[in-house]
Amino acid sequence: MEYRCRVCGLHYASKKLAEECLSWCSSHSSCNLAVSRQSVEAVRMRKAR
Numbered sequence: 001m002e003y004r005c006r007v008c009g010l011h012y013a014s015k016k017l018a019e020e021c022l023s024w025c026s027s028h029s030s031c032n033l034a035v036s037r038q039s040v041e042a043v044r045m046r047k048a049r
């Protein structure tokens with residue numbers, strides 16, 4: 001089960017992270033790297049190397 005931030009569209013393995021991302025994304029117009037680097041997409045990219 002993946003949780004999606006509906007603002008930026010990134011996916012997270014935990015609901016807590018997705019909520020963190022969502023609250024950041026809805027109050028800032030930029031991405032929080034500390035959160036987004038934990039997204040499923042970012043982890044997948046790191047594993048691909």
Ligand SMILES: [Zn+2]
Pocket residue numbers: 005006007008009010021022025
């Ligand atoms: Zn987000």
